[in-house]
Structure formats: structure tokens, C-alpha cells
Amino acid sequence: MDAAEQAGQGQGQGPQAVRPAGAGGLTAEELQKRLARFAAAREWGQYHTPKNLAAALSVEASELLEIFQWLTPEQAQAVMDDPESAFRVRDEVADVLAYTLQFCEVLGIDALEALAAKIDRNERRFPAGPYPLDR
Amino acid sequence: MDAAEQAGQGQGQGPQAVRPAGAGGLTAEELQKRLARFAAAREWGQYHTPKNLAAALSVEASELLEIFQWLTPEQAQAVMDDPESAFRVRDEVADVLAYTLQFCEVLGIDALEALAAKIDRNERRFPAGPYPLDR
Amino acid sequence: MDAAEQAGQGQGQGPQAVRPAGAGGLTAEELQKRLARFAAAREWGQYHTPKNLAAALSVEASELLEIFQWLTPEQAQAVMDDPESAFRVRDEVADVLAYTLQFCEVLGIDALEALAAKIDRNERRFPAGPYPLDR
Amino acid sequence: MDAAEQAGQGQGQGPQAVRPAGAGGLTAEELQKRLARFAAAREWGQYHTPKNLAAALSVEASELLEIFQWLTPEQAQAVMDDPESAFRVRDEVADVLAYTLQFCEVLGIDALEALAAKIDRNERRFPAGPYPLDR
Numbered sequence: 353m354d355a356a357e358q359a360g361q362g363q364g365q366g367p368q369a370v371r372p373a374g375a376g377g378l379t380a381e382e383l384q385k386r387l388a389r390f391a392a393a394r395e396w397g398q399y400h401t402p403k404n405l406a407a408a409l410s411v412e413a414s415e416l417l418e419i420f421q422w423l424t425p426e427q428a429q430a431v432m433d434d435p436e437s438a439f440r441v442r443d444e445v446a447d448v449l450a451y452t453l454q455f456c457e458v459l460g461i462d463a464l465e466a467l468a469a470k471i472d473r474n475e476r477r478f479p480a481g482p483y484p485l486d487r
Numbered sequence: 488m489d490a491a492e493q494a495g496q497g498q499g500q501g502p503q504a505v506r507p508a509g510a511g512g513l514t515a516e517e518l519q520k521r522l523a524r525f526a527a528a529r530e531w532g533q534y535h536t537p538k539n540l541a542a543a544l545s546v547e548a549s550e551l552l553e554i555f556q557w558l559t560p561e562q563a564q565a566v567m568d569d570p571e572s573a574f575r576v577r578d579e580v581a582d583v584l585a586y587t588l589q590f591c592e593v594l595g596i597d598a599l600e601a602l603a604a605k606i607d608r609n610e611r612r613f614p615a616g617p618y619p620l621d622r
Numbered sequence: 623m624d625a626a627e628q629a630g631q632g633q634g635q636g637p638q639a640v641r642p643a644g645a646g647g648l649t650a651e652e653l654q655k656r657l658a659r660f661a662a663a664r665e666w667g668q669y670h671t672p673k674n675l676a677a678a679l680s681v682e683a684s685e686l687l688e689i690f691q692w693l694t695p696e697q698a699q700a701v702m703d704d705p706e707s708a709f710r711v712r713d714e715v716a717d718v719l720a721y722t723l724q725f726c727e728v729l730g731i732d733a734l735e736a737l738a739a740k741i742d743r744n745e746r747r748f749p750a751g752p753y754p755l756d757r
Numbered sequence: 758m759d760a761a762e763q764a765g766q767g768q769g770q771g772p773q774a775v776r777p778a779g780a781g782g783l784t785a786e787e788l789q790k791r792l793a794r795f796a797a798a799r800e801w802g803q804y805h806t807p808k809n810l811a812a813a814l815s816v817e818a819s820e821l822l823e824i825f826q827w828l829t830p831e832q833a834q835a836v837m838d839d840p841e842s843a844f845r846v847r848d849e850v851a852d853v854l855a856y857t858l859q860f861c862e863v864l865g866i867d868a869l870e871a872l873a874a875k876i877d878r879n880e881r882r883f884p885a886g887p888y889p890l891d892r
Contacts, residue, residue: 378599378603379514379515379599380514380515380599383599383602383603383606386606387606390606390609390610390615393615394613394615399827401560401563401564402555402563402564402566403555403558403560403563404826404827406548406551406552406554406555407552407555407677407822407825407826408826408827409548409551409552409583410545410548410549410551410552410680410684410819410822411819411820411822411823411826412548413541413544413545413547413548413549413583413819414545414548414680414815414816414818414819414820415816415819416541416544416545416590417541417542417544417545417812417815417816418816419541420537420538420541420542420812421809421812421813421816422804422809422813423538425536425538428536428537428538429536429537431537431594432594432595432596441594441596442596442601442604442605443601443605445587445590445591445596445598445601445602446598446601446602446604446605446606447605448544448548448583448587449587449598449599449601449602450602450605450606452580452583452584452587453602455551455580456580459566459567459576460567461567461576461577461580463580463581463584464513464514464515464518464584466577466578466580466581466584467518467580467581467584467585467588468513468518469577469581470577470578470581470582470585471518471521471522471525471581471585474525475525478529480525480528480529534692539691539692542687542690542691542812543691543692545684545687545815545819546684546685546687546688546691548684549680549681549683549684549685549815550681550684552677552680552681553681555677556674556677556678556681557669557674557678648869648873649784649785649869650784650785650869653869653872653873653876656876657876660876660879660880660885663885664883664885671830671833671834672825672833672834672836673825673828673830673833676818676821676822676824676825677822677825679818679821679822679853680815680818680819680821680822682818683811683814683815683817683818683819683853684815684818686811686814686815686860687811687812687814687815689811690807690808690811690812693808695806695808698806698807698808699806699807701807701864702864702865702866711864711866712866712871712874712875713871713875715857715860715861715866715868715871715872716868716871716872716874716875716876717875718814718818718853718857719857719868719869719871719872720872720875720876722850722853722854722857723872725821725850726850729836729837729846730837731837731846731847731850733850733851733854734783734784734785734788734854736847736848736850736851736854737788737850737851737854737855737858738783738788739847739851740847740848740851740852740855741788741791741792741795741851741855744795745795748799750798750799
């Protein structure tokens with residue numbers, strides 16, 4: 353079994369055809385497991401302490417911000433129009449998401465559940481005003 | 488239709504029973520849509536420019552790091568043992584994930600696809616050494 | 623000798639009258655020493671490792687950014703007009719500067735010298751264009 | 758007058774001999790003015806809004822943290838022993854200090870005064886325990 357297989361393929365979870373095409377058919381949970389196997393295969397677990405991963409996540413989030421720091425709002429809005437900057441943005445988003453999921457992996461946190469619970473709390477904290485579009 | 492319904496329920500995508508229980512059965516894509524409806528209902532779209540969301544994401548990632556900044560590696564490892572700090576960690580993870588998905592929403596980025604593509608690139612960039620566990 | 627004295631007064635470096643009034647007449651180097659005594663008096667040295675201080679600095683810089691994250695450029699420009707937000711900005715600037723100087727203290731870095739050397743390098747890297755104001 | 762002169766030399770503030778040698782004899786306030794002239798000579802003022810500078814400061818603070826993110830406490834402590842990493846650390850410290858001072862410049866904040874006032878507040882907030890070294 354080579355590295356490529358090891359990192360996320362052939363997981364026997366049913367036909368790819370019924371899955372979202374975007375991420376090669378993988379869900380957030382499956383990508384999290386793929387990242388865990390990727391790190392284990394390289395013996396990176398020793399570096400992936402909760403504190404180090406929190407630091408790395410904040411560093412990657414800043415690298416995403418760096419793309420925008422000198423842009424006007426108009427330039428920022430158009431950042432995906434240029435293939436090179438679009439690549440850079442997607443690359444930094446991927447790093448942010450990767451470290452978020454790896455952080456959750458080492459601490460046993462269900463990231464999507466945490467988000468759903470937070471949205472629930474925010475629904476109560478910030479009641480919606482008059483609903484837009486008159487519904 | 489009340490706020491709770493409006494924010495992510497009843498989307499007619501099949502029985503909840505077959506979904507992961509964690510996030511109320513919602514996938515990352517569905518939570519992203521729920522966040523979009525949440526912001527729209529509060530007319531927050533004007534603030535949710537790509538640049539502002541990138542800044543907010545980096546601020547939230549730092550708030551997660553703040554929990555760990557003075558902890559020893561051992562204390563950091565045990566952060567989920569205390570209910571209060573566990574709540575705080577989950578809350579900040581949720582904020583990071585929320586702004587990541589909202590950023591992706593306004594720029595039309597498929598976050599999971601970006602992550603899968605990045606893992607593919609990293610597989611080529613960092614070939615795995617001798618596979619642990621002798622497989 | 624009380625805490626106030628211990629933290630920066632009476633250093634026998636000449637009359638206060640010839641010093642900048644702003645910081646109680648203290649230079650950056652003197653404030654750095656005052657911070658070192660402050661931490662020593664509270665036995666905080668154990669927490670003030672280079673890595674922890676770098677993390678704390680990035681957290682404080684994000685807290686400064688947080689003030690601006692949803693503001694329009696016009697609102698951001700006027701942030702010192704409101705006493706409460708002006709206080710908050712000054713407070714976060716102070717935290718950023720405090721951790722910068724404490725980081726430099728523990729690693730034996732001369733912060734002002736590092737900055738002067740960097741400006742020298744930037745002078746060579748970014749030659750000035752036609753001088754504004756026709757000089 | 759060339760760029761080098763324009764950025765901080767010949768300010769007629771007395772003999773260099775009586776000044777700290779480290780920063781070419783310049784104080785924090787003088788380096789702040791030198792940075793202001795540097796930016797003006799390149800017409801960078803349009804980019805140097807308070808919000809952009811706060812973002813750039815947080816990005817630079819993260820670049821400093823990035824150096825430490827995977828290091829053990831012992832490795833972090835030894836970061837100045839290697840000339841290359843020592844250079845990188847000094848370079849990032851300089852960037853942090855540069856953006857801090859430029860931020861203060863555009864908002865009319867006296868950085869050293871803000872720090873001195875904060876230390877005063879912290880003296881009251883965190884009374885020192887038994888003074889170490891039995892003084």
C-alpha cells in the first residue's frame with residue numbers, strides 16, 4: 353500500500369458516485385482521518401501537540417490575511433479572478449482547515465458538532481431582526 | 488418559520504438517521520449554508536467582506552491560541568479534562584471554522600476540495616518515510 | 623523600596639527634565655528593564671519563555687486588529703476620537719510593545735538596533751521613487 | 758539628498774557619541790520618524806491606514822511565532838545560537854516594531870507613554886508577592 357493509497361483512498365465506504373465531487377468525495381471527518389494518517393506516516397505526531405497546532409493554525413490564518421492586508425475592498429473582492437492569487441487563497445484556506453482538523457483530532461473534538469452548537473447559541477444571542485425578503 | 492428552523496433544519500435531504508450524529512446530522516457544506524442564512528437574516532453581509540472575514544478568522548485563531556499561551560505541554564494536553572476550558576476550546580474552534588466557511592462562502596471556494604487538493608500536493612512534496620507499523 | 627520605585631524610577635540616569643515627557647521620561651530600553659523587574663517581582667520568568675512570549679505577542683497584535691476588523695476605513699481612521707476606543711487602542715498597543723520588549727529581553731536582542739538595521743536593508747531593497755513634493 | 762540620508766541621518770540632534778550605540782544612536786521616537794519619511798518617500802501612505810497597519814502588525818507577529826511553532830522549549834531557548842535563525846528572529850522583531858511604530862504614527866499615539874501607563878495599571882492590578890532575592 354503506497355502513500356497515496358494510505359492517505360484517503362479505498363476506504364470501502366461505498367460508491368464515490370453518491371458523494372460530493374468537490375473533495376474527491378470525502379467529508380470533513382474523512383479528510384480529518386486522512387490528515388491523521390498523513391502525519392502518522394511521517395512520524396509528525398511528536399510535533400502535533402495541541403499547543404503547537406494552535407500556534408500553527410494562527411500562523412496559517414495570518415498567512416491568509418497577508419494576501420489581503422494592503423488590498424482595497426474592491427481588490428479584495430476580486431482576489432479569485434486572478435489564477436495565481438486564487439491558488440494562493442485556496443492554498444491558505446486548506447492550511448487553516450488542515451490545522452483546525454488536526455487540532456480537533458488530537459484533542460478528540462468533533463469540529464462540526466462544535467460549530468453547530470455555536471450556531472445554536474448565536475441564534476439565541478443575536479435574534480434575527482425583521483426577516484429580509486419579507487418572509 | 489422560526490429562527491431555529493431557518494438555520495439549518497428541514498432541508499429535505501433525507502433521513503437524519505443515516506447522518507453523523509455530531510453536528511445535528513449536518514455536513515460542512517450544510518453548516519456553511521446555515522451560516523450564510525444566519526448572516527443574511529441579520530443583514531451582516533455588508534461586514535462580511537473577504538478582507539474583514541480573513542481578519543476575523545485570524546483574530547479567532549489567536550483567541551484559540553490564547554488559551555494555550557502560558558500552558559506547559561502537559562497542561563495543554565489536558566485542556567479538555569476541565570469542563571470550563573473544554574467549552575472554551577470548542578467555542579473558539581467553532582468560531583475559527585465559522586469564519587473559514589463564511590470566507591469560503593463569499594469567495595465561492597469549496598473548502599473541502601481545497602483541503603483535499605492540498606493533501607494531494609503534500610503527499611508529493613513530503614514522501615512518507617518507512618511506513619510505521621511495518622505495513 | 624516599593625513596587626512603584628522598583629518599576630522604573632530612580633535610575634540615576636540624569637535629570638528627568640531633559641527626557642521625553644511622554645513615558646515618564648523613560649526610553650524604550652528603560653521600559654524594557656522596568657518590565658523585566660515587574661515580571662521578576664511576580665516570579666513570571668518561568669512563563670516567559672521565548673516561545674510563549676512570541677505566542678503572547680501574536681495574540682495581543684490580534685487583539686489590536688480585533689478593534690478594527692468590522693470597521694470601514696473611515697471608521698478606522700476616527701478610532702481615536704472616541705475616548706473609550708482610544709483607550710482600548712492604546713492599551714493593546716502597550717501590550718504589543720510590552721511583549722515585544724520582553725521577548726527581546728529574554729533573548730538578548732536589541733530591538734531598536736534590529737529595527738535600524740532592517741530600515742537600512744529596506745532602503746536598499748526599495749529604492750525611493752521620484753521624491754514627493756518635488757525635492 | 759539621497760534616500761539613505763533622507764531616512765534618518767543628519768538630524769542635527771547632537772553628537773552620536775552620547776547616544777545608545779545600538780540603533781545608530783536613534784531613539785524609538787526617531788526611528789518612528791525615520792519610518793514615516795521612508796514611507797512618504799515611496800508614497801506608501803495610501804496603504805498605511807490604521808486598519809491595514811493593524812493587520813500587517815498581526816501578520817508580522819505571526820511570522821515571528823512561525824519560527825518557534827514546532828520547536829521544543831529547549832530549541833526555542835537556543836534560537837539565537839544559530840546565526841541564520843538569529844537573523845530571522847531579529848528581522849521579524851524589526852518588522853513587528855516597525856508596524857507598531859507606524860500604526861502609532863498614523864493615529865498620533867505615543868507608544869512609550871502608552872506602555873508606561875499600562876505598566877502603571879498592571880502594578881496596581883497585579884501587586885507583587887514576596888519580593889524575590891529577599892529585598
